[in-house]
Amino acid sequence: MTLVQLIVLAIIQGITEFLPISSSAHLILAPIVVDGWADQGPLIDIAAHVGSLFAVLIYFRTESAMLVRGGVDTLRLRESADRRLFLFIAAATIPLLLAAGVIVATGIIDVLRSPATIGAASIVFGLLLWHGDRQPTETSGLERITLRETLLIGIAQAFALIPGASRSGVTITAARYLGWTREEAARFSMLLAIPAIGALGLFAGIEIFRNGAGATMQAAGIVAALSFVTAYAAIAVLMTLTRKISFTPFVIYRVVMGAALLAFAAGFFN
Secondary structure, eight states, X not given: OOHHHHHHHXXXXXXXXXXXXXXXXXXXXXXXXXXXXXXXXXXXHHHHHHHHHHHHHHHTXXXXXXXXXXXXXXXXXXXXXXXXHHHHHHHHHHHHHHHHHHHHHHTOHHHHTSHHHHXXXXXXXXHHHXXXXXXXXXXXXXXXXXXXXXXXXXXXXXXXXXXXXXXXXXXXXXXXXXXXXHHHHHHHHHHHHHHHHHHHHHHHHHHHHHHOOOSOHHHHHHHHHHHHHHHHHHHHHHHHHTTTSOSHHHHHHHHHHHHHHHHHHTTTTO
């Protein structure tokens, strides 16, 4: 794996992990689009996600500290606002873990990684994002959310296992349908990324244990560092944009990309 490929993959992961355009789709497509690039393997995937994870932990350091305190309060059986947020994030993560277990057990992941599936998912979930973003805003503030709302967003997050759906995209879409502001929808989506990325890293770690790393620790370090920088920048940009514009530009990008992938899958570019 060349240095150029490592840099490109790290930038792709960092930029797309938190924008509603599907990081997994872009990482899968990179070796397909660029002739001669091999699949990056699970170690590089882990490194890219670790960089993204540290970016969200540091950018949302106040909320991250709340989750840590909430975890401690949960162990101590002590009621607090931090404990409430921690339990809500944990509850919203359960559907994703269950769905991931089903996918691993059934072995359908290879089917989901096809360009046709990615293209269709990009368009369908992109249009749902557009429609959800047009709904009226009714609530604002993480302190006002309910368990029912977090579970619904968690169920939506399970669809992110379909490459092209976008984890941030489906969670933001669900939150917007529930009447959340764009900023709070994006913020909660970022917080949900903490356990979600950790879970994905665990599954990739299992793959390393079973099949080998397929890359060096030096290469993984480069990817993690670059992914952190680009992810931090992407989070800052997204949170700024949520206060100024709608998600329509991301929808347009997804539809165009999806259409191109469907055309590619149909052989129009051969």
